[in-house]
Structures are given as structure tokens and as C-alpha cells.
Amino acid sequence: MSVPAQVVILAFNASNQLAVRAAGTRLGLAFVGADEAMATARLESCFKEHTPAAEYFTCTAGALSYRVFFTQVAGEPSDNEVRFHCLEQLDRQKAAQAGSLAAVLAGLEPHLIEIPYLHLGENDYIYKFRVERDRNRGIYQQDDAARALYQSQLCEAIKRLSRTHERTAGKPAMLDFGAVRYVIPSHFGFCLGVKNAIERAYETLAENPGRRVFMLSELIHNPFVNEDLLQRGLRYLQSDKGVGFTDEGLVAAPGATPRLLWDTLTGEDVVIIPAFGATDEDKKRLVRKGLKVAQYDATCMLVEKVWKAARSYGRAGYTVIIHGKSEHEETKATFSNSRRHAPSLIIRHLDEARLLGDYISAPDEAKRAAILEHFAGLCTPGFDPAHHLERIAVVNQTTLLMNETAAIIDYFKEIYTARYGAEVAEERVGGAGRKDTLCYATQVNQDALQRALGLPLDAAFIIGGKNSSNTYQLYRLCEQTLGKRAFFIQSEKSILGADRIMHYVFPSAGRGSAGHTEMLPLWPDCSAPKTVLITGGASCPDGLVQQVVSRINALFPAERLRKIEDVLAGLRNEP
Numbered sequence: 001m002s003v004p005a006q007v008v009i010l011a012f013n014a015s016n017q018l019a020v021r022a023a024g025t026r027l028g029l030a031f032v033g034a035d036e037a038m039a040t041a042r043l044e045s046c047f048k049e050h051t052p053a054a055e056y057f058t059c060t061a062g063a064l065s066y067r068v069f070f071t072q073v074a075g076e077p078s079d080n081e082v083r084f085h086c087l088e089q090l091d092r093q094k095a096a097q098a099g100s101l102a103a104v105l106a107g108l109e110p111h112l113i114e115i116p117y118l119h120l121g122e123n124d125y126i127y128k129f130r131v132e133r134d135r136n137r138g139i140y141q142q143d144d145a146a147r148a149l150y151q152s153q154l155c156e157a158i159k160r161l162s163r164t165h166e167r168t169a170g171k172p173a174m175l176d177f178g179a180v181r182y183v184i185p186s187h188f189g190f191c192l193g194v195k196n197a198i199e200r201a202y203e204t205l206a207e208n209p210g211r212r213v214f215m216l217s218e219l220i221h222n223p224f225v226n227e228d229l230l231q232r233g234l235r236y237l238q239s240d241k242g243v244g245f246t247d248e249g250l251v252a253a254p255g256a257t258p259r260l261l262w263d264t265l266t267g268e269d270v271v272i273i274p275a276f277g278a279t280d281e282d283k284k285r286l287v288r289k290g291l292k293v294a295q296y297d298a299t300c301m302l303v304e305k306v307w308k309a310a311r312s313y314g315r316a317g318y319t320v321i322i323h324g325k326s327e328h329e330e331t332k333a334t335f336s337n338s339r340r341h342a343p344s345l346i347i348r349h350l351d352e353a354r355l356l357g358d359y360i361s362a363p364d365e366a367k368r369a370a371i372l373e374h375f376a377g378l379c380t381p382g383f384d385p386a387h388h389l390e391r392i393a394v395v396n397q398t399t400l401l402m403n404e405t406a407a408i409i410d411y412f413k414e415i416y417t418a419r420y421g422a423e424v425a426e427e428r429v430g431g432a433g434r435k436d437t438l439c440y441a442t443q444v445n446q447d448a449l450q451r452a453l454g455l456p457l458d459a460a461f462i463i464g465g466k467n468s469s470n471t472y473q474l475y476r477l478c479e480q481t482l483g484k485r486a487f488f489i490q491s492e493k494s495i496l497g498a499d500r501i502m503h504y505v506f507p508s509a510g511r512g513s514a515g516h517t518e519m520l521p522l523w524p525d526c527s528a529p530k531t532v533l534i535t536g537g538a539s540c541p542d543g544l545v546q547q548v549v550s551r552i553n554a555l556f557p558a559e560r561l562r563k564i565e566d567v568l569a570g571l572r573n574e575p
């Protein structure tokens with residue numbers, strides 16, 4: 001007769017440390033019972049508060065089998081024999097572990113990513129945007145450096161205009177300095193996800209004096225914001241490409257094996273997860289080290305919304321096609337998340353969708369091999385076009401152009417319709433009615449820019465970090481209308497003179513291509529009045545917009561310029 005399985009409840013604290021029972025030098029499971037009720041009673045005699053225990057896996061040790069449940073507990077254990085240990089520490093104490101504890105720990109790896117979020121329900125978000133009244137605007141004016149970076153009289157006035165004139169809220173604003181007029185789209189700059197992440201980063205630094213505070217990689221794609229945080233004591237664990245930094249904050253030289261900051265982390269440290277989210281692999285490392293992951297996870301809820309969409313497609317049996325840039329942190333995090341729930345594959349643009357479409361339309365071995373070669377490293381292990389293109393659903397990196405994702409979805413609908421008929425196609429292309437998973441801020445900034453581009457313009461400046469995808473999309477819209485008169489710049493320092501603008505050429509041509517800077521002229525002379533559009537990506541602080549306005553003003557004789565007070569007084573929406 002088989003012995004019924006024992007129930008084990010693994011109790012983790014908010015630092016992802018496991019409650020373990022120590023009897024002498026021996027470490028064992030803390031809460032075991034013949035059934036769930038008995039194990040729960042033992043748990044509750046030790047911890048007053050815990051989340052509902054949920055079952056994750058089974059394992060065996062000797063002749064006994066175990067059903068393993070997870071819970072998150074609050075407070076310290078009331079039983080003296082029970083202590084919290086981080087998982088990395090337990091790895092070093094294998095010899096002291098009872099067989100049952102060792103067997104349970106051996107089965108943990110696939111479930112580590114769930115541990116920080118045991119307190120959240122299926123539909124909860126890790127971090128919800130703060131409502132306006134809870135926002136911490138104080139951090140933007142804590143000193144002169146913060147005020148210069150984040151504050152702008154001009155931008156404030158433009159945003160106030162949008163808020164107070166509902167009927168004209170989408171119209172661009174006109175700043176008329178006389179010799180030069182600026183067209184500013186009604187929406188530009190910081191999105192809510194970025195504001196929330198920035199406020200949390202400054203607050204975390206202020207709340208943890210004496211502790212090391214790290215950001216997994218750059219908080220947002222803006223060098224000036226990242227630099228300001230570094231000045232205030234924040235450190236980065238790795239580059240935006242996921243390469244670990246050394247103790248000195250540098251990328252290790254090829255072939256060298258220095259101690260990385262990752263290796264020095266302890267449970268006393270704080271690591272903030274940026275707005276793009278993080279890969280499962282990085283989060284699991286933090287879990288193993290016993291750090292508070294959920295508390296400092298600033299993943300934007302709109303990025304998490306994409307993850308939730310991928311999860312629900314996976315559960316419904318779809319392969320998830322991620323439209324995004326494989327080198328971008330957000331797409332890496334989305335892929336890492338999606339692969340847990342579904343076969344997944346990253347495509348960059350419509351041409352790559354066509355590679356899949358050709359196979360779906362008329363499958364053959366040569367096309368199958370070509371897909372596997374082209375998407376090597378960009379799809380889940382074991383991905384096979386022969387099985388995994390039966391039903392697909394598209395999600396996207398939040399900051400791309402909506403039209404391009406929509407075009408990819410429409411393309412797949414056509415392909416499946418031609419192959420299987422309209423009715424079947426409807427069912428085989430998941431989420432086709434929803435079109436995409438773009439974020440509202442990206443869309444609003446793009447729409448506002450389109451409207452502003454309808455005006456006569458001499459030039460456009462788009463301000464953002466070199467690795468900012470959403471800024472690049474804004475630049476592309478401007479380039480379509482203005483060609484070489486559109487400039488992608490990082491700050492006013494990119495404007496060297498009317499004949500020399502340091503325009504950044506985004507690495508868009510294909511995977512692995514590098515970006516570079518090109519020197520372009522603005523206009524031959526400043527004698528005739530000019531009209532210039534200025535906008536900023538979702539990670540561009542207002543202070544930079546104002547500094548760019550000041551820099552362009554400086555190209556004109558002062559006597560031909562109106563005072564800023566007069567411009568503000570005459571600020572209006574463009575009819």
C-alpha cells in the first residue's frame with residue numbers, strides 16, 4: 001500500500017528567505033503535516049499572518065513523497081527553532097540538511113520566480129501607478145540640480161493649457177519668441193510609468209541611508225536622469241545589455257574574471273527593478289540572495305499588462321509572437337516572462353513576419369530550416385514551425401509605432417484566412433480584435449506629434465536617450481515629414497550651431513547594427529523667422545526641453561527675441 005503524501009508548507013518572508021527548522025546542527029522543513037490542515041496549523045502556531053498557501057510541486061525523499069505548498073508570511077517566527085535563511089545560504093549548508101529539506105530545495109528552481117509575488121492575486125499588478133494625490137513631486141525640486149533637470153516654466157504652462165482647455169487639449173502649443181516660433185505637441189515627455197519609477201528611485205535612496213542601493217540596469221533611457229541618480233549614490237548592477245559591472249562600476253575587460261557587483265550582493269542591499277521590468281533569470285538571482293524583490297520592483301504596469309496578455313494567450317494554446325527589439329530590456333523581459341507560458345518568438349518587423357507567413361502559407365522543409373536559422377536565440381528552445389505556428393497571438397514592445405504592430409496582425413490574419421478560411425483564421429490569430437498592447441503614453445505622444453506635424457515647420461528636434469525606443473519612433477514620424485530637417489538629439493549640447501547639429505542615427509537597420517552620430521546643418525542663416533517643432537520621448541525631463549529652447553534662441557540676435565514672460569503670457573494653442 002502506498003504511503004499518502006505529506007504536505008509541506010514553505011514559508012517565505014518578503015525578502016524571499018525561507019523559514020527553516022534548526023534542531024541542533026541539523027536543518028529541516030519547518031511546517032509538515034499529514035494533510036494541509038495539519039501543516040497549516042503548524043504554520044499558524046509560528047506566524048500570525050500568511051497568504052493562502054498554494055500548491056506548486058511534488059517531490060520524494062526516501063520512501064516518502066511530499067506535496068509542496070508556498071506561502072508568504074509577515075513578522076518574525078514565534079518558535080525559537082525556526083529561522084529565515086536565504087536560498088543561497090542554504091545551498092552552502094547542504095551537509096546540514098535533512099533529506100526531506102534537500103529534496104524540496106532541489107525542486108524549487110522552476111518556481112523561484114513566483115516567490116516574491118505570492119501576496120499578489122492573478123489579476124493584481126506588481127506596482128500600480130500612484131494616483132495624482134500620492135505622487136511625490138518634492139523630489140523634482142529637492143535642490144538646484146533637480147530643478148534644472150526636471151522643472152520648466154514653459155512646459156508647465158503648456159501642460160496646464162492642455163489640462164484646462166478640454167476642447168483644444170490635443171492641439172499643439174505655439175511659443176512665439178518673434179525670430180523663432182516653437183511648436184510643442186500637446187503631449188510629450190514623461191509618462192506615468194517613468195514618473196513612478198523616478199519617484200521611487202529617489203525615495204528609495206532617501207529611505208535607505210547607509211545601505212547600498214542598486215538599480216538592476218538604467219532606470220529609464222535618459223542619460224541625464226541616470227547620471228543624477230548616480231551622483232546621489234545609486235549604483236547600477238549591469239549595463240543595459242545585461243553585462244555585469246565590476247566593483248568599480250565598469251564592464252569587465254574581455255577575458256578578465258573580476259569580482260562583479262552581483263557577487264557582492266547581500267540581503268542588506270536594495271536592488272530596484274526598472275520600469276522596463278527584468279528577466280526571470282535576473283529576478284531569480286535576487287530571490288536566491290534573499291533580497292526584497294517585490295518591494296523594489298518598479299516594472300511599469302503597462303509592461304506587466306503585456307506579460308499578462310502573453311500568459312493568457314499561452315493558456316489558450318497560442319504561440320506568442322513578440323513584436324519588439326530583441327536587444328531592448330523590455331522585450332527581453334517580456335520574452336523571458338512569456339516563455340514560461342507559451343512557445344514564444346521575437347520578430348522585429350513585418351519582413352520577419354513574412355518569413356513566418358511564407359511557411360504558414362505553404363510549409364516545406366527548406367522554409368522551416370530557414371526560420372530556425374533566422375530566429376536562433378530569438379525563440380523558445382524546441383520551437384518548431386511545424387507545430388508552433390498553428391495558432392499565434394501577437395503582443396508588442398510597448399513603445400513601438402501602433403501602425404506597425406497593427407500591420408503585422410493584419411498580415412497574419414490575411415495569411416491564415418488565405419490558408420484556412422476567414423472563420424478559422426479568426427480563431428487562429430489571437431487577440432486580433434484588440435490590435436496591440438501599446439501603452440497609452442506612447443500612443444498619446446505619437447498622436448499629438450502627428451497633429452503638430454501638420455503645421456508648416458522649418459525643423460524638428462526630438463529629445464531622448466540614445467537607447468530610447470519610443471523617442472526613436474517619434475523621430476521616425478518627424479523624419480517622414482521633414483526628412484533631414486528632423487534631428488534626434490540628447491540635449492541642448494547636441495546643438496553646436498546653426499551649421500552643426502549632432503544628430504543621432506538610431507541603430508535600426510537590423511540586429512547588431514550600431515548607432516552613431518552624424519553632424520548635420522540646421523539652416524544656412526538665421527535672418528528669416530523660423531518655426532521649430534520640439535518634442536521629447538517618455539523619458540525626457542521637462543528641463544531638457546526648456547534648455548533646448550534656450551539653446552536655439554541663442555542662435556538668433558537677442559534684440560529679435562521676445563522675453564520669456566511675454567511669450568508665456570501669449571501662450572496659446574495653435575488654431
Ligand code: SF4
Nearest residue numbers: 191193300302398439
Ligand atoms: S512608455 Fe508606457 S510602458 Fe513604458 S514606462 Fe512609460 S507608461 Fe510604461
